[in-house]
Amino acid sequence: MTLLAKGVITPQRRSHIPWAACLIILLASAACAWLFNAFMPQGIGLTPAHVSHPLWQGVSLERAARMYGQGALFVDARDPGQYKRSHIRGAVNLSPVEREYLYPLLKPSLEAAKRIVVYGKGVSRFPAAEIGQFLRQQGFGEVWVMEAGLDEWRAAGHPLREPKRPGNSS
Amino acid sequence: MKALRELISLASRLFVAGxxxxxxxxxxxxxxxxxxxxxxxxxxxxxxxxxxxxxMAWLELLLGALLVFGVAVRAAALWSSGLLVFFIALMIYAGLTGAGYDCGCFPGGGHAAGYETALRDLVFLVPSLWLVFFPGRWLALAPGRGSRPREERFLS
Known part of the structure; x- marks a missing residue:
């Protein structure tokens, strides 16, 4: 028996959730977003260029680990705060936000590397794909973007650098 | 009492819209x-x-406009509350993962994603939730269904 049939709630007490209005608001937002981005000069495409026209190549976790053993330079494209918490041992930090400051500093190391493997967190491939695209545009030949993130790397038991934090007993 | 409730609804509406x-x-x-x-x-x-x-950007803009003009207030408040709950969860997640980046919430930046921002969004959620239950009618062009006081609805 429903609550309505039992008399616990009466027809008058049922809340009026305006589903139709909610749906119209969402559809109107989507329509405005599409129109604006299609016709305004600052509009963005449906997908970013580093996804629709990637210059980088994807690489599996296993292959990336082999490249690590062969001396490839790993680039951590995540936020500097996340990099400080943990990163692949030997990786350098080059995030999109601080790219213009960090790139000139890292350029000699990047140029010395035969292969470059960029990684992010894995779920979205951001910001690894963006940095991968940027490095290819700068003329670096072998730029790979790791398909897995740091969590998978950690789970597979590959080398990590995780500075101990205050209060961390482990 | 009714006037006070309408006043709180109006203030909440304009605040959330802003x-x-x-x-x-x-x-x-x-x-x-x-x-x-x-x-x-x-x-x-x-x-x-x-x-x-x-x-999402256009959704926020439309919600702001609907709330300013008092159109479909309850639907707009449901959306704004839903978005704010999502933002709070997102800020807590960002805090847990140690993110240091800007939350991207307001122009100019300067608001790091994390617990403080979650707390701020929690403050924004209070008037938004108020509007879900009491959309109000003052200075509202078309407040939509559910905006009339319950007693009036029963009589009609």
Missing amino acids: VFLYAAYDKVWQPAAFAQAVAEYELVPLWLVNSSSAV
């Missing part, structure tokens, strides 16, 4: 920068970043 309009105009006008901010969270795959960020 927050959403202020947050939205820069996101709408500079979609690439906002897409970058959304991508930072790594919650959606890259191919969804542009479209989801563009829709």
Whole structure:
């Protein structure tokens, strides 16, 4: 028996959730977003260029680990705060936000590397794909973007650098 | 009592509208920068970043406009409350993962994603939730269903 049939709630007490209005608001937002981005000069495409026209190549976790053993330079494209918490041992930090400051500093190391493997967190491939695209545009030949993130790397038991934090007993 | 409730509803409506309009105009006008901010969270795959960020920016703008003019207030308040709950969860997630990036909430930046921002959004959620239950009718062009006091609804 429903609550309505039992008399616990009466027809008058049922809340009026305006589903139709909610749906119209969402559809109107989507329509405005599409129109604006299609016709305004600052509009963005449906997908970013580093996804629709990637210059980088994807690489599996296993292959990336082999490249690590062969001396490839790993680039951590995540936020500097996340990099400080943990990163692949030997990786350098080059995030999109601080790219213009960090790139000139890292350029000699990047140029010395035969292969470059960029990684992010894995779920979205951001910001690894963006940095991968940027490095290819700068003329670096072998730029790979790791398909897995740091969590998978950690789970597979590959080398990590995780500075101990205050209060961390482990 | 009824007048006080209407006054609180009006103040809540204008406050939430102000927050959403202020947050939205820069996101709408500079979609690439906002897409970058959304991508930072790594919650959606890259191919969804542009479209989801563009829709979210316009959703915020429309919600602000609807609340200012008092049109479909309850529906707008449901959306704004839902978005704020989502933002709070997102800020807590960002705090847990040690993110140091800007939350991308308001123009000009300067608001790091994390617990403090979650607390701020929690404050915004209070008037938004009030509007879900008491949309009010003062200075509202078309408040929509559910905006009339319950006693009036029963009589009609």
